[in-house]
Amino acid sequence: MKSLTSTICTVLLIVFTSPGFAGPQQDAVVNYYKELAKREFSASRGEAFFRAKQTGGKPATPSCTTCHTSSPMNTGKTRVNKPIAPMALSKTPDRFSDLKKVEKWFGRNCRSVLGRECTALEKGDFLTFMISQ
Amino acid sequence: MSDIPFNSDVERTKSSPRGVRVWDLPVRIFHWGLVLAVTITLVTGFLAPEWRLDIHVWAGYAIALLVTFRLLWGLYGSRHARFASFVYSPKKTIEHIKGVLRGKSAHYSGHNPAGAVMVFALLVVLATLTVSGIIILGGQENLGPAAGFIPFSTGVETVSIHRLVAYGLLFLIAAHVIGMLVESHISRENLARAMITGRKQDAASQPIIMPNATINSRALVIVVIVGLTGGGAYAIMSATPASGIVKFSPDDTYASECGDCHYAYNPSLLPRNSWQGIMAGLDDHFGEDASLDSETANSILAYLNKYSSEAWDSEAANNLRIVSVKNPLSITATAYWRRRHGEIDKKVFEQSNIGSKGNCVACHRDADSGRFDDAAIFIPAPPVPPKT
Known part of the structure; x- marks a missing residue:
């Protein structure tokens, strides 16, 4: 019994602290979008979306890369030059673990960059790409 | 007791070619x-x-201690240091000044009547400057022994008195030096040197009677009393927290939601109206979409309302609550902010270790507390670019 508890703890510890691997919290967030999108997500589609130049949003923010830089591994910058932790899960292991926070940022940034809300598919692809990084 | 003639001392100093001892060591140390x-x-x-300001203030405390010492030394010091020895009637003072103007001066062993007026005037002026300085420091800066007792407005109002009396001090110093030079010329006695050596060359001078051991031990006792009393008063008064600074615990929601994008400003930097305006317009927050769900927004607004500038009496809160008419939601648009940062090059704000005008804490190390002390400003050097 005792060894089972410690094994579970060890597994959880590895799952929660390993960089680059989605833990149950990230899975839950991705699954939420999967149920809405009713499609499989693609990391390559997510990468293309991340790098795409958009025209529908604010002129100052034509792309995700405007603030997040061209690599998810890099530290980004807010408009007042405050650092943004890298988007890649391997670099920032607590990313995409809170659906409320993920929705808040998709809401703000999709409106800024695309001038509209993102679809569940776009969000899921984006997350899948970032989680794979 | 000190007036009992000390014959051997009188004989020795009178016959000394070095002159007659008139200024005791404590008076000379005090003077210089x-x-x-x-x-x-x-x-x-x-x-x-x-x-x-920190250096100004420490020198000011030194003046307060020196003046307090001199007031006591005027009662317990050697003969020419005592106030009683240089209180002259107005008539005698006017006669003396008239004489000086005609190039004549009676001999005085210690202070002459004009010098005596100068001593009292300087002591009064310096006492006024130290007291008004402590009031300004406590009111305007929320620092020093009066920080717990003096409102900001009183501190600000006292600045003009402090400045006016400081100009008076400049005038007195000029008059003191000119008077000393004129009297030195008329009496053929180098008065500045006398204040260094303690001796006057004129053999008619009345020497100090009190023995050196007595002078020194008395001065030491007075120094200890003044130091302990002054230090004790400082410590007791300083124990009262600054009246203009609010003790508060930073709100976690505010720190994370607002601090994700920019420095989470101390709430005292804007009035309630501005915070309400900001929280009502988060979908266009200085051009950014910073929208929040209403529950989170309300909890942040409650925090900002509670600790907005209205709750504070600090220098920052009092000045920044006068917001810009055109841009009432912006801290950096206020006239005060612009005036205080006007001399800083735009490039400094763009340094990678500062980032923007809004990153208060990059230079104001006490920005979180809302104090914004002048002594806590450290503008970081631009980071060295990596070698290529």
């Missing part, structure tokens, strides 16, 4: 210590930028 401290306060007060 005061010259040093006053010079520091004048230079830092009139010329140095405000963030050298």
Whole structure:
């Protein structure tokens, strides 16, 4: 019994602290979008979306890369030059673990960059790409 | 007791070619210590930028201690140091000044009547400057022994008195030096040297009677009493927290939601109206979409309302609550902010270790507390670019 508890703890510890691997919290967030999108997500589609130049949003923010830089591994910058932790899960292991926070940022940034809300598919692809990084 | 003639001492000093001892050591140390401290306060007060206020203040405390010592030494010191020995009637003072103007001066062993007026005037002026300085420091800066008792407005109102009396001090110093030179010329006695050596060459001078051991031990006792009383008063008064600074625990929601994108400003930097305006317009927050769900927004607004500038009496809160008419939601648009940061090059704000005008804490190390002390400003050097 005792060894089972410690094994579970060890597994959880590895799952929660390993960089680059989605833990149950990230899975839950991705699954939420999967149920809405009713499609499989693609990391390559997510990468293309991340790098795409958009025209529908604010002129100052034509792309995700405007603030997040061209690599998810890099530290980004807010408009007042405050650092943004890298988007890649391997670099920032607590990313995409809170659906409320993920929705808040998709809401703000999709409106800024695309001038509209993102679809569940776009969000899921984006997350899948970032989680794979 | 000190007036009992001390014959052997009189004989020895009178026959000494070095002159007659008139100024005891404590008086001379007081005089030149005061010259040093006053010079520091004048230079830092009139010329140095405000963030050298700490030096000004320490020199000011030194003046307070020196003046307090001199007041006591005027009662317990050697003969020419005592106030009683240089209180002259107005008639005698006017006669003396008239005489000086005609190039004649009666001999005085210690202070002449004009010098006596100068001593009293300087003591009154310096006492006024130290008291008004402590009031300003406590009111305007929320620092020093009066920080717990003096409102900001009183501190600000006292500045004009402090400045006016400081100009008076400059006038007195000029008059003192000119008077000393004129009297030295008329009496053929180098008065400045006498204040260094303690001796006057004129054999008619009445020497100090009190033995040196008595002078020194008395001065030491007075120094200890003044130091302990002054230090004790400082400690007791300083124990009362600054009246203008609110003790508060930062709100976690505010720190994370607002601090994700920019420095999470101390709430005292804007009035309630501005915070309400900001929280009502988060979908267009200085051009950014910063929208929040209403529950989170309300909890942040409650925090900002509670600790907005209205709750504070600090220098920052009092000045920044006068917001810009055109841009009432912006801290950096206020006239006060712009004036205080006007001399800083735009490039400094763009340094990678500062980032923007809104990153208060990059230079104001006490920005979180809302104090914004002048002594806590450290503008970081631009980071060295990596070698290519």
